Amino acid sequence: MSLHTPTAPNLSPVADEQVFTVTGAKAVRAERVSMVEAGLLERQHLQEWIKEYPDMLGEDVLIVTEEFDRWATSSGAATADRLDLLGLDRTGRLVVAELKRHRAPDSVLVQALNYTAMASRFTLDDLIEAHGRFRDDEATAEMILDDLREWAPNVSDESLGPPRMVLVAEDFSPVLTNTTMFLIESGVDLRLIRIGLYRIDDAILAMTSSQVLPVPQAEEFMIRPRSAGATQRATRSTATRQASVAERLVGAQTFADGQRIRLSVPANVGEDRGTIEHWLSEQPERAHVRWRLDPKEPLEWAIDGSTWGLRSLIRHIVVAATGEQPRTALWGPNWFLGPDGRPLNKIADDIDTSLAATRESD
Numbered sequence: 001m002s003l004h005t006p007t008a009p010n011l012s013p014v015a016d017e018q019v020f021t022v023t024g025a026k027a028v029r030a031e032r033v034s035m036v037e038a039g040l041l042e043r044q045h046l047q048e049w050i051k052e053y054p055d056m057l058g059e060d061v062l063i064v065t066e067e068f069d070r071w072a073t074s075s076g077a078a079t080a081d082r083l084d085l086l087g088l089d090r091t092g093r094l095v096v097a098e099l100k101r102h103r104a105p106d107s108v109l110v111q112a113l114n115y116t117a118m119a120s121r122f123t124l125d126d127l128i129e130a131h132g133r134f135r136d137d138e139a140t141a142e143m144i145l146d147d148l149r150e151w152a153p154n155v156s157d158e159s160l161g162p163p164r165m166v167l168v169a170e171d172f173s174p175v176l177t178n179t180t181m182f183l184i185e186s187g188v189d190l191r192l193i194r195i196g197l198y199r200i201d202d203a204i205l206a207m208t209s210s211q212v213l214p215v216p217q218a219e220e221f222m223i224r225p226r227s228a229g230a231t232q233r234a235t236r237s238t239a240t241r242q243a244s245v246a247e248r249l250v251g252a253q254t255f256a257d258g259q260r261i262r263l264s265v266p267a268n269v270g271e272d273r274g275t276i277e278h279w280l281s282e283q284p285e286r287a288h289v290r291w292r293l294d295p296k297e298p299l300e301w302a303i304d305g306s307t308w309g310l311r312s313l314i315r316h317i318v319v320a321a322t323g324e325q326p327r328t329a330l331w332g333p334n335w336f337l338g339p340d341g342r343p344l345n346k347i348a349d350d351i352d353t354s355l356a357a358t359r360e361s362d
Contacts, residue, residue, distance in 0.1 A: 019198045019206060030198035030206060034170060035101040038197060038205060042101040043067075046195070047084060049207070050099070050168065054087060055311070056193060056209045057166045059244040060331065061087040061095050062151050064127060065134040071118050083115045086130070090345075092152040092159030094119050094127075097166045104169035106176050109183075112165050112190075120161040127160065135270075135328075150268050151331060164189040170196070172212065180213050245333040245348040246310055247295040252351045255291040255338070261299070262337045263287040263317075270328035271318055279321035289313070289336070299336075310336065310344070 019030040035046065047066065054061045069082040087095035096119050098112045128144045135144070148155050165188070172180075172192055183190050196208040249255065263280065264287070265273050280287045288302040297307040308316070310332025318326045333345035340347075 017196060017208060017210070019196070019200075019208065021200050030200045033197050033199045033205075035197055038199070040101065040197070042099055043084075046099050046101050046168070050085060050097070056168070057085075057087055057095055057097050058089065058164070058191065060090040062089075062331070063134075064088050064094075065130040068130060070130070081115065081118070083119070086119065088127070088148065088152055088155065089164070090152050092155030094122060094160050094163035095166060096163045097168060100167075100169035102169065103171040103173065104167060104176060106173055106179075108167060108169075109176060109179055112167055116163050116165050119163045122160050123157050124155065124160070127155075146268055147270065150266070150334070162189070164191070166191045166193060168193045168195060170194065177213060184214055244295065245345050246298045248348045248351050249344060250293050250295045250298060253293075254347060254351065257291065257293050259291045259339070260302075261289050261291055261344075263289065263335055264337050264343075266334050266343075271326060271330075272322050276318060276321040280317075286317070 019032075020027040021030060022028075035041075040046070050056050051063050051066065054063050064086045066085050067082055068086055071081050083096065084099045085097040087097060089095055096112065096116045098108060098115065100108060124145075127148065128141050131148065132139065132141065132144050139147070152159070167180075167190070169192075171194065177192065180190055180192055191214070192212040194210055194212045196210075198206045198208070200206055255261070265271075265276050265280075267273075283303065285302045289299040289308075290302060292298050292300055292307065294307070297309050299308045299310065299313055300306070301308060301313060311330055312332075314330050314332045314335050315326055318324075318330065331345075333348070334343045336344045338344060338347050
C-alpha cells in the first residue's frame with residue numbers, strides 16, 4: 001500500500017549503473033525513466049513482476065500471499081493495514097516485502113517494521129490459511145503443508161520468525177539509507193532493493209534490479225570484531241545456507257564441467273505433471289543438461305546447447321510443454337537429479353552439513 005504519491009518524478013542517478021543497447025561496435029545509452037512517467041503502477045505492475053521473479057527479493061523465495069490484510073489487534077478489532085507481499089525462504093523464514101513505485105518515503109521503514117512485527121506472530125496454521133487463499137485452488141490444508149515443506153523442509157512455528165524485511169523502490173533517500181544501516185548493524189535483517197526503468201528506442205522498456213544495502217559482497221563481513229567465535233561460526237553458517245544451490249554446488253566443485261544432469265518432474269509439483277512429462281518424453285534430450293561451472297547459468301540444455309539458470313530453464317520448459325505460464329513459484333533445484341539420483345537441493349544440503357561439521361571441529 002502506498003503512503004505517498006509524488007506529483008512529479010524525482011529520481012537520483014543510480015550509482016555505477018548505465019544501460020546500453022549494443023549493435024556490433026555501436027552502443028547507445030538507454031534513457032532512465034520513472035514508473036510514473038511510463039504509466040506503470042505499483043500493484044498492477046511492480047508487484048506482478050516480483051511475483052513472477054521472486055528472486056528479486058533474494059535467492060529462493062516463495063511468494064506465500066499478497067495484499068494480506070487479515071490483521072487484528074489484541075482485542076480482536078480489524079486493522080486497515082495491507083502487506084504487499086509475504087514470502088517464505090528455504091530455511092522456513094518469512095520475508096516481508098514492501099513496494100514503492102517511486103522514491104521510497106522515509107516513513108516506509110516504520111510501515112515495514114510494523115508489518116514485520118505483526119508477521120512475527122504468524123503461526124504455521126496462519127501461513128497455511130493465507131497461502132491457501134492466495135493459491136485459490138482445491139488443495140486441502142494437508143496438501144498445502146506438504147507443498148510448503150517441499151519448499152522449506154524445516155518450516156515450523158519457530159522457523160517463521162523473526163521475518164526478514166525487504167524494501168523495493170526506485171530510489172532511497174540518504175535519511176532512509178542511513179537509518180537502514182543503523183538497523184542492519186543493530187542486527188535487523190533488512191534489505192533495500194532498487195529498481196531502474198529504462199526506455200530503449202522510444203518503445204521498449206527494460207528494468208534492472210539490484211541490492212543497495214547491505215552491499216552483497218560485504219554481507220558476510222558484517223560481524224563486529226568483538227563477536228565471539230561461536231557467533232562468527234553461526235553467522236558464516238547462515239550466510240552459506242542463504243547462498244543459492246547453484247553457488248554452493250559450483251563453489252564446492254560437486255560436479256565436473258560438462259557432467260550430465262537429468263531433469264525429473266517432482267512428484268508434488270503444482271503444475272500439469274503429466275503434460276510436462278509427456279512433452280519431455282517426446283525428445284529424450286529435453287530432459288538432459290550438462291553442468292557448467294557458472295553459478296548464474298549452471299546448465300547447458302542438451303537439446304540446443306543454450307545456457308540457463310535452474311529456475312529459468314524449468315520455467316521455459318513448463319511454458320513450452322503446457323502453453324501456459326507456470327501456476328506456482330517454481331523452484332529449480334528439486335527438478336534436477338545428480339548422478340546418484342538425488343535432487344540438487346539435497347546434494348547442496350549435504351555440502352552445508354559437511355561444512356558445518358568441519359567448522360565445529362576447527
